[in-house]
Amino acid sequence: MAISVFDLFKIGIGPSSSHTVGPMRAAALFLGTLRERRLLERVQRVEVRLYGSLSATGIGHGSDTAVVMGLMGDWPDQIDPAQIAPRIAALRDSGQLLLDGNLPVAFDWARDMLLLDENLPYHPNAMTLTAFAADGSELSSGTYYSVGGGFVVDAEQAATGQLDQDHTQLPYDFSSGDELLRLCKEHGLRVSELMMANEKAWRSEAEIRSGLMRLWQAMRDCVEQGLAHEGILPGGLNVKRRAAKLHRSLQEMSKPNVIGSTLSGMEWVNLFALAVN
Template identity: 75%
Template sequence: MAISVFDLFKIGVGPSSSHTVGPMRAGALFVQGLRERGELERVKRVEVQLYGSLSATGIGHGTDNATIMGLMGEWPDAIDPAQIIPRIADLRETDTLLLDSRLPIEFVWARDMRLLDENLPYHPNAMTLIAEGEQGELHRDTYYSVGGGFVVDAAQAASGVLDADQTVLPYDFNSAAELLRLCKQNDLSVSQLMMANEKVWRS
């Protein structure tokens, strides 16, 4: 499996990559999907459903707040953590969520933030996000926060193909022994080989 060091070691808010970083990414991905389908401007309400471990321990790990910040269009590697508490307090006081940080919609915390005592298939860290418009439901998606800040949606989980990255690396390896053999064959240090691979993804 090809993976960048910058994906393996993520920048993000704590305390948990599974309970905080992953859910924020899920919220942001949901908003991104609504935008790409041209549905974002039609949203009047969003419901958050947390399942399994995200429901049981999520409040202590900031899952609820992280998901909301994702729905506000924030990403865990770019958000100013100092803004989370005041923005959540403002939402709770006004019952208004700024979807994508610009579209005000009603969000009543006690009604729209649901912590459910059940598990979904595939993984214990599960959440469903539902967007509704004037005429009812526009879109819903279920996400699984599978560890390390990685998130897969229901379609990926059902397919069994969790790694969608098909990047071809100049020095592909699946074990430390293969890595060392490639270094020796190509007269490269580990850092030089990894840099060559990273440059496939980034300049």
């Protein structure tokens, strides 16, 4: 199973890996294509077309905003979420999108952010990005599919049906839990040791441990943010934040050990889920 822990666990803005993280990555990839083809300086307008599920539920999941932030050069694991709202507000006021963070191009939200009631062939989470020159001619266009978990494929890759193009040879390849346990027993390894050996097919142990600590810190930060803020969640659906209130109620319980109760224990699990979302 040639998949890394850093593919399974991705740092990114919420609320959805397929509707938020994936679209931002797709837009950033499109921006990279423009950069590689030396077209950035010629772009005067960008059009975004969201299809299928991205169109139907994208507003509530922030798909439109995520695409715009990707076009501005941001990646979901590097962006400061607190900066999104003011930057989007500035774009709407000015009618200019800062392509790659510093190149102003015209962007009319009603004209250039199109939510279309149609599906593309390979996946319901589809989007097409098109860059235009000053004379209105098309400079470049790309169609991308956000296939879940933050993974993104372009139209060419989707047409092949081979979504996984990582052919890294792992020292201990497995495709089921039974195979994993058999390999551990056969080679005298703990699960953690076997997985570390596999991860080292992609990067050094120092990079792996540093990356894991970054993931853990991101999880801790999400929980702390969830417990510190109240009010309404962003996205326009008027969903109330509940983690802070639930946390206070659990702390105020008179039982000496709230985890000692199965019900209370589940409430703490629920609290974690609410806090990270």
